[in-house]
Amino acid sequence: xxxxxxxxxxxxxxxxxxxxxxxxxxxxxxxxxxxxxxxxxxxxxxxxxxxxxxxxxxxxxxxxxxxxxxxxxxxxxxxxxxxxxxxxxxxxxxxxxxxxxxxxxxxxxxxxxxxxxxxxxxxxxxxxxxxxxxxxxxxxxxxxxxxxxxxxxxxxxxxxxxxxxxxxxxxxxxxxxxxxxxxxxxxxxxxxxxxxxxxxxxxxxxxxxxxxxxxxxxxxxxxxx
Amino acid sequence: xxxxxxxxxxxxxxxxxxxxxxxxxxxxxxxxxxxxxxxxxxxxxxxxxxxxxxxxxxxxxxxxxxxxxxxxxxxxxxxxxxxxxxxxxxxxxxxxxxxxxxxxxxxxxxxxxxxxxxxxxxxxxxxxxxxxxxxxxxxxxxxxxxxxxxxxxxxxxxxxxxxxxxxxxxxxxxxxxxxxxxxxxxxxxxxxxxxxxxxxxxxxxxxxxxxxxxxxxxxxxxxxx
DNA sequence: CTAATAATTAAACATCCATTTGAATATTTG
DNA sequence: CAAATATTCAAATGGATGTTTAATTATTAG
Numbered sequence: 475x476x477x478x479x480x481x482x483x484x485x486x487x488x489x490x491x492x493x494x495x496x497x498x499x500x501x502x503x504x505x506x507x508x509x510x511x512x513x514x515x516x517x518x519x520x521x522x523x524x525x526x527x528x529x530x531x532x533x534x535x536x537x538x539x540x541x542x543x544x545x546x547x548x549x550x551x552x553x554x555x556x557x558x559x560x561x562x563x564x565x566x567x568x569x570x571x572x573x574x575x576x577x578x579x580x581x582x583x584x585x586x587x588x589x590x591x592x593x594x595x596x597x598x599x600x601x602x603x604x605x606x607x608x609x610x611x612x613x614x615x616x617x618x619x620x621x622x623x624x625x626x627x628x629x630x631x632x633x634x635x636x637x638x639x640x641x642x643x644x645x646x647x648x649x650x651x652x653x654x655x656x657x658x659x660x661x662x663x664x665x666x667x668x669x670x671x672x673x674x675x676x677x678x679x680x681x682x683x684x685x686x687x688x689x690x691x692x693x694x695x696x697x698x699x
Numbered sequence: 700x701x702x703x704x705x706x707x708x709x710x711x712x713x714x715x716x717x718x719x720x721x722x723x724x725x726x727x728x729x730x731x732x733x734x735x736x737x738x739x740x741x742x743x744x745x746x747x748x749x750x751x752x753x754x755x756x757x758x759x760x761x762x763x764x765x766x767x768x769x770x771x772x773x774x775x776x777x778x779x780x781x782x783x784x785x786x787x788x789x790x791x792x793x794x795x796x797x798x799x800x801x802x803x804x805x806x807x808x809x810x811x812x813x814x815x816x817x818x819x820x821x822x823x824x825x826x827x828x829x830x831x832x833x834x835x836x837x838x839x840x841x842x843x844x845x846x847x848x849x850x851x852x853x854x855x856x857x858x859x860x861x862x863x864x865x866x867x868x869x870x871x872x873x874x875x876x877x878x879x880x881x882x883x884x885x886x887x888x889x890x891x892x893x894x895x896x897x898x899x900x901x902x903x904x905x906x907x908x909x910x911x912x913x914x915x916x917x918x919x920x921x922x923x924x
Numbered sequence: 925c926t927a928a929t930a931a932t933t934a935a936a937c938a939t940c941c942a943t944t945t946g947a948a949t950a951t952t953t954g
Numbered sequence: 955c956a957a958a959t960a961t962t963c964a965a966a967t968g969g970a971t972g973t974t975t976a977a978t979t980a981t982t983a984g
Contacts, residue, residue, distance in 0.1 A: 481887040482751055484813040488885045489727035489734075491806050495799045496730065499721030501942070502714035509714075518961060526707055531943060533962055538941095543802040552951055552960050559802065566798045573791045574720045577768040577784065581716050588709040660713045662706040726972070743931060756973060758932055763971095777930050777981055 498542035499570065503527050504535045511545060512564040512686040513618070513657050514625040515557035568690045571659075585659070594668050597682045598653055604693070613647055614681075615639075615654045617667040626685050628655065629696045636663045643674055651677045658684030723767035724795065728752050729760045736770060737789040737911040738843070738882050739850040740782035793915045796884075810884070819890050822907045823878055829918070838872055839906075840864075840879045842892040851910050853880065854921045861888045868899055876902045883909030 478486070498504060506525045510516060516524070522532035536556055539545040546559045558564055575581050606612045607630050614631040616623045623633035634642050636656075646652065652671055656663035659682045671678035689695050703711070723729060731750045735741060741749070747757035761781055764770040771784045783789055800806050831837045832855050839856040841848045848858035859867050861881075871877065877896055881888035884907045896903035914920050 478751075480813070480816065481890075484809065484887070485731065485751075485885055486727060487809045488806060489731045491803055491809065492730045492796060492799050493725050493727045494803065495795060496721055496724030496726070497941090500718050500725040501721070502711060502718045503942085505717045505721065506710065506714045526703075526710075528944075529961070530945080530963090533960095534942080537962085549951085549961095552958095554961060562798055562801060566794060569791060569794050570720060571717060573787055574717050576787060578716055578719065581713060584709065584712045584716065588705070591705065660710055662709070665706075722971090728972085744929095753974075754931070755933085755975080758930095759972080762932085774931095774981085777928095779931060 494542055495544075498538055498544060501535065501538075503531065504539060505567075505570075507532065507535055507539065508544065508558075508563070508567050509658065509660070511556060511558050512567055513622050513684070515555045517553040517555050519553070521556065564686050565690055568687060589665070592665055592669060594665050594680060596679060598679045600681065600683055600691075603653060603681060612651045612653050615652060615667065616656075617654050617663045618656050618661075622657075622685075624698055626689070626695045626697050628685065628688055629694055631655070631696075634667075636667055639667055639670055643671075643676075646671075646676065648676065651679065653679055653681050655681040656684060658682070658687055719767055720769075723763055723769060726760065726763075728756065729764060730792075730795075732757065732760055732764065733769065733783075733788070733792050734883065734885070736781060736783050737792055738847050738909070740780045742778040742780050744778070746781065789911050790915055793912060814890070817890055817894060819893050819905060821904065823904045825906065825908055825916075828878060828906060837876045837878050840877060840892065841881075842879050842888045843881050843886075847882075847910075849923055851914070851920045851922050853910065853913055854919055856880070856921075859892075861892055864892055864895055868896075868901075871896075871901065873901065876904065878904055878906050880906035881909060883907070883912055 499508075503525055507521055510521055510524055518529060518533050518536065521527075521536070522529045525532060527535075536545060536547070540547060540556075543559055544563050545556050548555050548557070603612070603614075607614055607628075614628055615634045616627045616631040617634055617636045617639060619635050619637075620633055623631075623635075627633070634646075654664040654667040654671070656667075661684065664680045668678045668680045683691075685695055724733075728750055732746055735746055735749055743754060743758050743761065746752075746761070747754040750757060752760075761770060761772070765772060765781075768784055769788050770781050773780050773782070828837070828839075832839055832853075839853055840859045841852045841856040842859055842861045842864065844860050844862075845858055848856075848860075852858070859871075879889040879892040879896070881892075886909065889905045893903045893905045908916075910920060
């Protein structure tokens with residue numbers, strides 16, 4: 475075995491460091507956690523529940539992400555709240571997702587199959603939406619929990635958390651198309667909302683983009699109400 | 700153990716797919732291979748040599764990258780030439796590197812230490828360079844092998860492969876500053892070039908960016924001569 | 925066809941990693 | 955201080971992964 479040169483050692487160290495970033499993105503549950511954190515800060519418990527993982531395992535994954543400096547933890551009271559370590563992290567996650575979508579057909583296949591089962595095939599075109607919202611032709615629903623709506627939502631969108639949608643059906647206009655969105659392309663809230671709306675005679679479609687995508691595209695995001 | 704819902708299965712499948720991308724970026728040698736392929740296509744043998752790995756191991760890593768659809772292989776003659784599966788892959792690698800540099804101080808530490816040992820601390824500011832090249836104030840040297848220069852180089856740069864630099868010292872102007880660049884921030888060719896130039900009384904500095912970075916920044920790239 | 929070169933594959937090994945379980949720690953509330 | 959809750963840690967397990975060595979396949983040249 476030859477003695478490594480000083481520049482070989484340098485390169486090894488550098489690429490080893492880069493691979494640390496890769497490693498933190500190499501487990502499904504961690505990516506789901508990152509995706510959730512793109513929506514805003516969460517406690518360990520909330521992340522565990524939403525990602526369908528045990529608390530211990532979620533905590534462990536969060537340590538990994540923290541060591542890679544992708545997330546930060548802050549204790550407030552009994553809870554520890556985790557958040558992304560910066561906007562670049564969210565932008566990078568979206569880039570990763572975009573690359574995967576463009577290169578791994580499996581993703582498209584899985585998504586198509588899932589949407590077909592649900593009968594919610596077409597999604598609305600993002601560019602068309604912007605102008606139609608302005609013209610008041612469509613009603614945009616944010617079907618995520620209210621706190622997430624507060625933290626940031628598409629301008630002009632109305633907060634109707636999925637859990638309350640059934641109750642609020644009477645308030646919704648029947649003469650206009652309804653567009654529902656949630657956390658992003660792999661969040662199912664909007665899909666379920668569209669199902670429910672259609673079952674009740676509304677003309678409803680889904681916007682695949684979530685607020686982080688909206689923001690990453692340079693489009694404006696409203697906070698609070 | 701609860702029965703997973705259909706949307707849970709969907710999410711698991713999606714994030715599992717995304718993690719495949721992460722996994723392919725989770726090994727140092729693979730990232731070095733990707734970095735090299737950002738310069739242009741290479742044979743397995745060339746990659747193995749430049750990355751300081753055995754051919755068998757390099758081939759194995761290339762299979763992993765190919766399964767993730769990040770690289771493509773083409774046989775011509777005895778050789779199999781690998782190349783990036785698309786420009787987005789290079790752009791993504793640069794994004795990954797940028798995120799790592801912004802978040803992992805270890806990278807900066809390792810780099811700084813290496814450069815200090817070599818005595819090549821300061822690197823030139825990219826924006827300043829563009830205008831100074833235009834004004835003819837500096838001579839820009841591309842010190843990579845000639846083939847790489849041919850495949851794409853910074854406009855106005857002169858090809859002087861590191862191996863030939865010593866012989867060409869007499870041709871270089873002594874009254875102007877010389878800026879050397881190579882494959883990118885972790886390539887050592889430009890560092891060695893600057894060392895050699897300074898030892899011979901030239902005023903020389905290094906540009907950390909390589910051609911892929913140059914391109915990713917939207918700056919023009921010249922091919923051939 | 926044979927030899928030589930290039931690349932892939934298989935087997936083997938050690939290492940690392942995700943997950944579960946149960947215990948330990950930290951914080952608030954009573 | 956004690957109880958309750960939230961989170962982390964430690965140990966154990968099973969499975970995946972990187973690397974090396976050696977064998978195998980594929981292509982070209984003679």
